[in-house]
Amino acid sequence: MIDQHTVDKILAAADIVEVVKEYVTLRKRGVNYLGLCPFHNEKTPSFTVSQAKGIFKCFGCGKGGNVVNFIMEHERLNYVEALKFLAKKYHIEIEEKEVTPEEIEKRNERESLMVINSYAQRYFSDMLHKHSDGKTIAMAYFRERGFKDHIIERFQLGYCLDQRDAFTQSALRDGFKLDYLVKTGLTIKRDDGSTFDRFAGRVMFPIHSISGRVIGFGGRILKADKKTAKYLNSPESEVYHKSEVLYGIFHAKKAITQENKCYLVEGYTDVISLHQTGIENVVASSGTSLTQDQIKLIKRFTPNVTILYDGDAAGIKASLRGIDMILEEGLNVKVVLMPEGEDPDSFARSHNASEVLEYINQNETDFIKFKTRLLLDDAKSDPIKRANLITDIVRSISAIPDQVIRAVYIKECAKLMDIGEEVLYSEVGKLRRSRMEQLLQRERTEAVREHETPKIPAFVQGISCEEQEKEIVRFLLNSGNQVLFSQEVEGTNELITITAAQYIIDEILNDDLEFQNLIYKKVFDEYVRLLETNVEVDNRFFINHTDPEISQMAVDLLTEKYVLSRIWEKHKAEVSESPDFLQTAIPKAIMVYKSKVLKLAISKLTDELSKLKPDQVEETNQLLLRLRELYALMNKMSKDLDRVIL
Template sequence: MISQNSIQQILSRIDIVEIVGSFVKLKKRGANYLGLCPFHNEKSPSFTVSPGKEIYKCFGCGASGNSISFIMEHEKYSYVEALRWLAQKYQVEIEETEVSPELKQHQQLADSLFIINNYAREYFADTLFNNEEGQNVGLSYFEERGFTAETIKKFQLGYCLNTFDAFAKSAIAKGYNLEYLQKTGLVTIRNDQPADNYRGRVIFPIHNQSGKILGFGARILVKSDRAPKYINSPENEIYVKSRVLYGTYFARHAIDKLNECLLVEGYTDVVSLHQAGVENVVASSGTSLTQDQLRLIKKYTNNLTILYDGDSAGVKAALRGLDMAIEEGLNVKLVLLPDKEDPDSYVQKLGAEAFRAFIQEHKQDFVLFKLQLTMQEAGNDSNKKSQLVNEIAETISKIDKAEDFTRQQDYIRQCSQLLHIDEQGLVALVNKYIRDRLVKREQANARNHPAPSDDTLSEEAIAAMEAAETGVSVESLLNGHEKQEKELVKILLRFGDKPFSEEEQNTVADYIFHLPYDFEALAESEIVKRILREYKALYDSGNLQDKKWFLYHEDQNLSKQIANILEDKEADLSINWKDRFEIDTVYGDNAYLKDTISTTNYLILRKIKKLIYENQEEAKKATEIEQIKRCLEMQMHLNLLEKELTNGMGTVIFK
């Protein structure tokens, strides 16, 4: 874990304009900066960066956040990965909190393997361009494939000399550990001597999402019955094949912008398509898709289009594994290329524009394609037909999230028509598979006591369903008085440490937390309650933090909420505030004292009005004279409090 001291050092050096400006061309407009949003396609700039507030906001797509959330969203990093990226940028030496010896050893080994792989990348690239054999054999091969020097350098392609131990000797002479060289798969032991594992092969480095080298794919250039066409790095502490898709590092931004991921089989397919300008493409390296790979795709998009060679014998086998993609909520389409064509050859034949047009025209829905293909094979065989119906029902049952209900029903309707079966019967069969799966999951939950299942609908989803029935908007159901409550949060974050009373040396936070009211209890919004709770804990411990601590909170949902709160301007306060509560509102940094009093008064007054209503209701039902008397006394007391607050009196009250 990164120490809090290191996190504070990173946060203190952050310059949001510099960070966002590394990825977006920004122009100064007044106090802010303006540019084209990197998260959606737009021609007129609507992406604003505020250095004063340390946040960004796109008024086109609604994207917003801070420096860390920008790096996380743009680069698809985790919170810790984003911190490490910033630490490297600002040359902050990261301190780690106490970790176990085993974890520390694992981290050190992983760092060593990355260093060795980076050296190998540089060595193979240098050999390709600056060695006679590399030029005559490796570079000639890439040029025959139509790759330009720019493309070769972009993908950091290389060549390993066809000698026994040229690379091994060079690496060992540089001081790299032989055991670690073997772990990476770069070096093997032959006749008790270190030997090059990839000799005589062109090299395709495999990058992680941040551009570090995880491993290599090495392709042989001569036909051989004994040697495999490709050798890939063995799995080790940094390279796990099932979690990697070749080309993700180069494709991630294009996938994000185009909201679609194209999946091919080979390294050269990816490189060729990128060179042609089709950049939203990655490769599975000829293996069946895994759940981790599908989740990697879903980080960037929900739309997956798989390109298959026209004569691919493995299409049907691959289809069975794509049920996992349905479970992950991906919209899967298939495109079959003409016979004897692969993506590499076909894009070079058609060109990028025609290739994209072909994909759009020949996309087939995965579920319907699977059904039609299996129907052809089943023919008139009743057993195969029965098996087919069960298979397709099981596939459809995996589309079981509330937001995909319409999509599921469309599949049921289309499949029942194609199969010539009763639609309600297929509905019942699909529901049976859903029910069976939930029963198994509940049984597993009972044994293991895990977290609640993903199948549980969120409060927002339930609210949305109820709103659809009643005509009430979801926003009105969920928001309530949230805007006014968030104003208190904004005041604490921006002005909590500012002086409230110079005579008594009180801060704004002192004033708010010494009023005889628990504002966390007064709040209705759960996010406001949480922020107030965390802020109060820091205040009580004497370790009060400024807005940065919350703006760069490790919980990205909380961080995003903070960014939105700090971004809001006049909309924070009710437009009916003055009319309803007779309280004048004043805005701006220089009016924070009046804002503080107005906001706390509003929240307290709202509570008093609620108590007045409840007391009146109790009085109506009262039958005993003592109970009626109590209600009248309470009414007088509440009315007096209401009057004092409305007149701006009784506000500076400390416990």
Template sequence: MITKPTVDKIMEATDIVEVVGEFVQLKKRGANYVGLSPFVNEKTPSFTVSPAKGIFKDFSSGKGGSAVTFLMELEKFSYPEALKWLAKKYGIEVEETVDPTENLAEQNRRESLMIVSGYAAKFFHESLLDTDEGKSIGLSYFKERGFNNETIKKFELGYSPDQWEAFTGSALKQGYQEEFLVDSGLSVKRDNGNLYDRYRGRVMFPIHNFTGRVIAFGGRTLKTDKNVPKYVNSPESEIYHKSNVLYGLYFAKKAIRDEDNCYLVEGYADVLSVHQAGIENVVASSGTALTVEQVRLIGRLTKNITILYDGDPAGIKASLRGLDIILEEGLNVKVVLFPDGHDPDSYVQKFGTNAFKKHVDDNKKDFILFKTSILLKDAGNDPIRRAEIIRDVVESIAKIPDSIKASVFIRECSNILQIDERALMTELNKMRQAKARKESEKYKTPPPSELLDEPHFFDIPDTQGQPEKKLDSPQEKEIVRLLLLYGNKMIDWDGIANTYIGPFMVAELSDVEFEDPVCKKFMELYRQEVENGVLPEDHHFIHHEDKAIVDLVVTLIATKYTLSDNWYEMHKILITDEQANMKATILGAIFHLKKHMVGKILENLRQELQNTVSEADQDILLTQYIHMKKVEKTISDYLGSVILK
């Protein structure tokens, strides 16, 4: 367990804008920062970061909290993992108290896989630099490819010895469990139960996740034997899903944000060479077809992607259709083609950084126009092929969500394809209408006559085993909100003084038991702090270990909109300020909650009276009912409301 002084140091050092900014492209808006949600796919920013409060709030998904909560939600960290990530970022030494019943290296399965992958990266890197075999084979290869020591160290490049059990034997000797060696894909189990190394005699490319931890590997053979696969990659695991990972993104994310552009290449070597040349905003899909998840990873950081192709025409044509997903996600796509015989790796190695940048600037084309020109070369004068190409191009344009941008491409393509612009627009509208019809079919409700034919239409739904309906407790949440905002304010009201609002509210509500479990836990925590002589502020709960508490607190104190001073200064629109009469605000909230509780008691008494046969019991219940009606009237008189029943 991480000690409280360490947690306090981490919280004090953490800049939530800086932390969230590593994962989301943020823009300043007033006192806050906004960006697109990293949790759901959206076109209009609803994600807000408040540096003053030290919180984020995603109004699309409902998620919110501190920098710790953000890491837990986005990267699926545990609470200690998130704290350790922040500690590493800000150079804070982590002090922990050890529970003898707890094995910290195996807190959970996912963390165990992370730990063994980290050990493997260290083993392969040291094998490359410190062993004769690694130096003569692996290091020589990397040097021949033009990679310098800084690049080798930064990307943790390595070498796996050409032995059956070099890594596995070392890992087992260090105490790593067979289960995690196999599940991470680092070791393979024989039929007799023994393990052997998956990567043997290969140079190793560690694959890092968004936060920089090693989650997988790519291993390249240096042998010329055609029966040996050139690359062996990690299998899917609990920590590695290749469709969600881009090679080099951890090292490129800052540059992508700064340059507002991402270079997308094919392989590991392309990333390493281009990055080494000082062009750091480069990532690779590592030979796999580009996925929606990968595009969205880039979309968090920039809306501009530049794809760098080598000169292989067959490879280019094969990947064109798959790139429509970039258009669907609303990103701007440009394409650069390198001369025959060159890929980004070889070009930048041969001609240098300046020539590489100039080639990219001089040759980049919008994806739609690039696709059109590539396909037209194939079609020649064949009218049927030209018609197919026209349809193919319009299909790509139909993917673009921005109708103005789509119209511009229609105009450009009509000139290249030598076809009337209206004909292309008609085809585009047909495709969009067909797509809209297809989408509507998913949510189409059957006519009433069809529903009536269903034998179960009037059946009583079976709710057994379903989760209970979430309690709606606005009065309880209002109490929590006021404690967060004003609990540490001194009372200076008529007849009440020399105390704080927090302890006053706690004392006034000592006879009230909260129904909402999260509000109830909040009140218990708040009461404990007050009894210990502490007036807890919102940060105490924003950084709490219990995610439900954090969600409640952030939801109550986060605001999506901020009113401009112009509301009054220019339009003379006066917005009621709850702080103008704090006595009415605080007592009003307390009595509204009590009235709500009394109402529930009265409803229960009414039901008991209806179901009770005994006259003696009815008399007791009636007496209680009359007493509670008097209590209700007293509260209502204070609140200035009229009871209608």
């Protein structure tokens, strides 16, 4: 079973146009994309993909569905397999489990939190429109903001009464559990058992998921109180993850697709005022630093982002580094600085849609040029500050994946900074190489993890398995330089390769295991040292080693006829140095070694257990817990070993 949060992450990350384009040539037509159906032969395109809705439909053969359905149909996979397929594409880690009663309860709890949030939204709206305080106090605030009835209704705005626990008591009377009210963050429970409403005395801004369900709230205080935060958000919960949400995305996604552009602002009222003036392709980060998940959410609908800043230069500078992430995702970023003393909210309230759009079109500039001009004022003629500025700009340019766009920005930056293009190209190249090396290392680590065997607990140490140690060292000497696994890094021409030696060493070191045979340990430690210095290890190094014991052992292992372990005899395997054989043989050799370590550790613990006295309850429980853990691992390894196919 894949837990619901992971499923949600996969569905949020998977861009249906991006996925379908790998199989079908699509052309944009209006707000949708059109192509030839991959499920039946046709000469006239009738296969339509809607990016805003996240669905496909063929009007020829009738097939349709979401991104998961497409992969299921095209790749002939079941639902879980299709989710795994998409998770791998978008680098989302999946941990499968059997459905336990606890997980069923958690799933039910998640749905209960959603129901409570929906109830709360209706309650707050009712208080705004029907309660005397809502109609006089809260509605006055919204009217002062210029919000009209239709916009208040569209965004489901509301009011939480300025009473200690009016909402909580109403929810309890209507049958909702206090525990769930606390988990949503709508209710706060004190140590003495008393409760109060988190948002008491605040006007309410419901936060919607991309599908339109209420997952959290933002509340603004109406009293002038310097000790109280002006805005307050729902805390993190099973249904609300702030870093993955953009305020207004549900209301904006269709317009973003139609306009092929997204305006990014800071606050709730910025979004609402722009919507009211007629500009709907706008979302807010709600005062938080931009996250990768939020950027990917925008990328699902458009590659074009324009950030609308108010005149606070200090605030802009603080956010510049975070926005480099937008460039890394390959989006086209432009920036607009609102007139002095204005923000998107106030500007939208005093201008109509055409005037706002005209101002944006006349004043938007690309992000690099904006950043250069903004920081250049600080640098002025100070050479150190100027050098730091150039480094900062180069870092931003190096984040851009498209080579042509990078070249354009380098040319522009060279003019603005009065510096040679060749210098900028050199610095950008260094940063991109460094970033690629980090990416390759991360991908290599993940690739190793895909094939890793179960991890041995830290308390298992000092177990001698000489026969298995010998087999592993034999693989190191005979096939250490052989490529065991390889895979292409998505979006690059780079190939990740993992040699047999890298795999073996990672497996042993990650479990903090040590060979007990001193000569095998010397060879292993020497191999580790050589790999750390990026030296390609040659067998002759060990054959001609200054330590006669290592030299003799290397000669013996390299010339001795290889005798298959019983595990290979069982499957009638033939010894080979082919990658196909090694891909199975080496992981299984590691697993046999770990399995033997576990068996001996179990035997050792069982012996210790038998020697304990009846009154040593704590020690007995500790040993039983360790034995339980080892037996579970042993059981898993036994199943894995039985599944060997050669």
